[in-house]
Amino acid sequence: MHNNDIQPLLDIMVKLRDPKTGCPWDKAQSFETIVPFTLEEAYEVADTIERMAMDELPDELGDLLFQVVFYCQLGREAELFDFGDVVDKICNKLTSRHPHVFGSLEGVSAEQVKDNWEQIKAKERSAKDLHSVLDNIPVGLPALSRAVKIQKRVARVGFDWAELGPVVDKIHEEIDEVIHEVKQEEISQDRVQDEMGDLLFAVVNLARHLGVEPEQALRQANRKFERRFRGVESLVNQAGKPMEAHTLDELDQYWDEVKLQE
Incomplete structure (x- = not known):
């Protein structure tokens, strides 16, 4: 039987955190210690x-929901907020950001919805005294x-290339700068890392422009x-000699064989 009521889960959370009869591990947690688990569950x-694997999804979503409930219990104990406050916040945010659904705007296009969304978020940032688009x-x-x-934020105010060419050119430029640093007589690992960061940032920009x-x-x-x-390891085992005893060319041949089998 399905249970659409969140209260049983909230009650379980209260019991887990009970100072006398709760779980020692759950009682020892704080906002900070739970963050890594939240990220893990989201991934x-x-x-x-x-x-x-849609048959596994309800279970994984339950684990993620539990993270939210855990934070809410911590907030309740500290008299900061509770689950009801969290629900109110997201309901108010969703209704205010969708006036085309819950307000007076009707018959708007997807592009108009996007523009209106950005205007609303800009007003929200202003209300929070956030002055930079990167805040x-x-x-x-x-x-x-x-x-x-970061790239999407700055693109909203026109700091972006309109065409793909300059985006690709930037990647080649950053590759050249990485190679320049590694060819120095005295290699600076800090400068290599800095240039590698620029290269990765440029690759992310290409992905964004491609919708990836x-x-x-x-x-x-x-x-x-x-x-x-x-698959390569399997072929190595069949060959009857350790991987370290193979040449790179032999391993590359195994790799190509595995790719052909896909």
């Missing part, structure tokens, strides 16, 4: 969706995701590499 949701971008985001947010989410694309590339390398 597990993303991974489940990307694998199209309020979470520093705890994965670097690739944060780079996308770089964090998702890299996770996909990781999975593909893992799958193919495991």
